[in-house]
Amino acid sequence: MREAAPPKQLAFDLPLDPRYGREDFLVGPANEAAYGLIEAWPRWPDTVCLITGPSGSGKSHLASIWATRSHAWTVPASEVTADSVTHLVSNGALVIEDIDRPEGREEAALFHLLNLARENGSPVLITAAAPVEALGLVTADLRSRLRLAPGATILPPDDALMRAVLVKLFVDRQLVVDLSVVEAIALRIDRSLARARAVVAELDRDALRRGRRITRPLAMSVLADLGVPDDETDEDDAPA
Template identity: 35%
Template sequence: MPAQRALIRPTAQQLRLPLERPLVGEAFVTSDSNAEAVRVLAGWPDGVGSVLALHGPAGSGKSRLAADWAERLGAVPLNGAEAALVDPLELEGRPVLLDRAPDADDESLFHLINLANAGGGALLLVSRSAPRRWSVALPDLRSRLDAVRTVEIAAPDDLVLSAILRARFAERSITPAEDVIDYLVRRLDRSADTAATVVERLDALHRPVTRILARQALDQMADPTGADND
């Protein structure tokens, strides 16, 4: 038995690996910022290639879109460095989702790509940057990553950011007026994390959510030391 196979690793069935997902029932909003990624994943695997990379900035919805894909196909969900815990041969012929793909070690990533390219399976890689920008040491892995088909998801546009804000408010049983949503969309960074932070700040103020209160929350985020001087 080769040295690299001497270690018996847990099978995919034995593992219970976490996959980050939003609240059940929360709709994924399609817009210009993600329409191409939605279209590609809806029809993939499609015979064009067995490995696909979905990349985009933090908070763009790529993990959510990938999780929907994994659920639809019954894919095995892996998260970054956890790929090393699975014997790749246990995944042969199965669709696999690897979120935070650059966090996987070179050997695990190399084996996963080879298995997907061998036929019968599929590997969806999720990351902030395209595979050609990942830092790897194995030359063979470098060449495989450079050849991976990619699709990009952009930062949330107004439509998506509005939906994110409404969802975060709904989680806290807050129903702001529509002009509050519009006010925040025009002023927030294009990030789901930023949207969640401002909603948390507004909820903590324990007052009806108006544009004036929204401005106060934004001021606090911009200058926490002067928050009491509004």
């Protein structure tokens, strides 16, 4: 009598709330300068500091750590308007996220806010996905002010950080996987924390849908479906 295949489960795409605590941030050579900047507060060399790095690199996580320590408000750059500047600075500390996004960005208001923050001694942490020169700012004074702001850039993660992040992402989802799975994924995907999150989320959905645990063959199948070329050879693939 043939054994029945395990029933497929419904995979609900429920959002996983990211954990932005200090203990949840993994430090490596790629982000240690940015982490050091956060740790240096309140002994910053300037009122305004800037953290840049690609999407998903950990800028918001670091900003959240600093906001908790400094009791700062956090707002997207699009919410810095002429009418809101005085109110925003009144809190005493502020995070301005995604200043690289031009949608709704009021450069005059941003420049006014930075000047008012300096007058009041209110610290401001700014995040951006690109360096100042690539932000497309047309206001010369704002561009100059941001160039002078001390800052740090988050670089692409190295192999060790990629593996550590993958392990953490699986643990956050309460998934138990063999280290060979982590190694195989780390060897093949782009050096991007955002990519790592997307791959782990897809593996979680696929494993739940199939009613199976995440094995190396399943991981390779999901990576292939995501268009990740299998052009690396690790110890498990090497001929005997």
